[in-house]
Amino acid sequence: MNLTVNGRRGRYEESCRTLADLLARPEWTGKLVIVELNGELAGREVYEDTLLNEGDRVELVHFVGGG
Amino acid sequence: MQDPLIIGGVTLTSRLFIGTGKYSRNTLIPEVIARSGSQVITVALRRVDPESKDNIISHIPSHMTLLPNTSGARTAEEAVRIARLARSAGLGDWVKIEVINDQKYLLPDNTETIRATEILAAEGFIVLPYMSPDLSAALRLKAAGAAAVMPLGAPIGSNRGLQTKELIRILISETGLPIIVDAGIGRPSEAAEAMEMGAAAVLLNTAIATARDPQLMAEAFREAVSAGRKAYLAGLGPVEETAAASSPLTGFLA
Numbered sequence: 102m103n104l105t106v107n108g109r110r111g112r113y114e115e116s117c118r119t120l121a122d123l124l125a126r127p128e129w130t131g132k133l134v135i136v137e138l139n140g141e142l143a144g145r146e147v148y149e150d151t152l153l154n155e156g157d158r159v160e161l162v163h164f165v166g167g168g
Numbered sequence: 169m170q171d172p173l174i175i176g177g178v179t180l181t182s183r184l185f186i187g188t189g190k191y192s193r194n195t196l197i198p199e200v201i202a203r204s205g206s207q208v209i210t211v212a213l214r215r216v217d218p219e220s221k222d223n224i225i226s227h228i229p230s231h232m233t234l235l236p237n238t239s240g241a242r243t244a245e246e247a248v249r250i251a252r253l254a255r256s257a258g259l260g261d262w263v264k265i266e267v268i269n270d271q272k273y274l275l276p277d278n279t280e281t282i283r284a285t286e287i288l289a290a291e292g293f294i295v296l297p298y299m300s301p302d303l304s305a306a307l308r309l310k311a312a313g314a315a316a317v318m319p320l321g322a323p324i325g326s327n328r329g330l331q332t333k334e335l336i337r338i339l340i341s342e343t344g345l346p347i348i349v350d351a352g353i354g355r356p357s358e359a360a361e362a363m364e365m366g367a368a369a370v371l372l373n374t375a376i377a378t379a380r381d382p383q384l385m386a387e388a389f390r391e392a393v394s395a396g397r398k399a400y401l402a403g404l405g406p407v408e409e410t411a412a413a414s415s416p417l418t419g420f421l422a
Binding site for chain 2: 107108128129131132133134135137142144160161162163164165166167168
């Protein structure tokens with residue numbers, strides 16, 4: 102399945118079915134991540150139940166230093 | 169002396185708001201917070217870098233009020249999107265609206281800022297808009313539901329001080345809103361001057377973060393803000409064109 106995560110298009114294995122699966126990948130664990138799926142905010146409570154589909158655009162953001 | 173600043177239902181004893189950008193290392197932030205006495209701190213929202221391990225929130229004690237900014241937004245809609253994402257983190261509902269279309273001076277777009285304020289205040293956010301000091305814009309921000317307005321003293325990160333002093337004076341006098349001078353303040357004396365004028369608070373980042381000793385500079389700003397506020401409350405003495413002797417003009421020695 103192809104997903105665009107933070108602007109980078111990539112191929113993801115079949116086992117990556119839900120938002121929770123995506124966020125369990127090592128590059129995203131341990132971070133307070135805020136998720137937007139196809140332009141819509143996705144709260145923590147829906148990660149487990151939100152299925153990913155071919156071509157989905159996912160934005161993973163978090164707080165950084167700023168003024 | 170009890171002199172709290174109440175914004176969005178939060179009672180603040182410190183009138184110094186600080187940022188988290190530009191530190192040589194983020195591990196400096198807890199001590200800067202402690203020595204500044206600040207209770208409000210800004211952060212930005214960005215895409216997660218898979219390579220980065222640092223989490224800025226881990227350096228911010230939980231008693232702080234978090235003030236996420238909408239930096240990167242060029243329109244009201246983008247600011248609203250960023251604000252909603254920030255609130256979904258569950259760390260409060262304050263937002264510093266920052267809508268910028270000018271990459272040279274990073275001056276805020278007041279029109280888009282007013283639109284974003286209307287939308288977000290209606291959604292229950294505590295909205296603190298960064299703005300160009302203009303009275304009619306400030307009054308529109310007030311009508312839109314801003315909890316305070318944050319006029320710039322000088323361009324972001326410039327350390328050029330209170331270049332917009334006269335316009336800020338007018339906002340303090342005419343809006344009936346807390347005025348928080350945000351951006352441009354480079355020296356503690358400038359923070360003190362803003363407070364002497366009656367600003368409700370000052371927000372600064374660069375002046376502390378890029379000092380040789382940020383912790384000591386945090387303390388300097390804490391004292392300056394406190395001194396300026398006390399001077400405002402005490403009421404400054406009149407300014408005279410000519411001398412007015414402080415010592416008696418009679419009884420001189422022969």
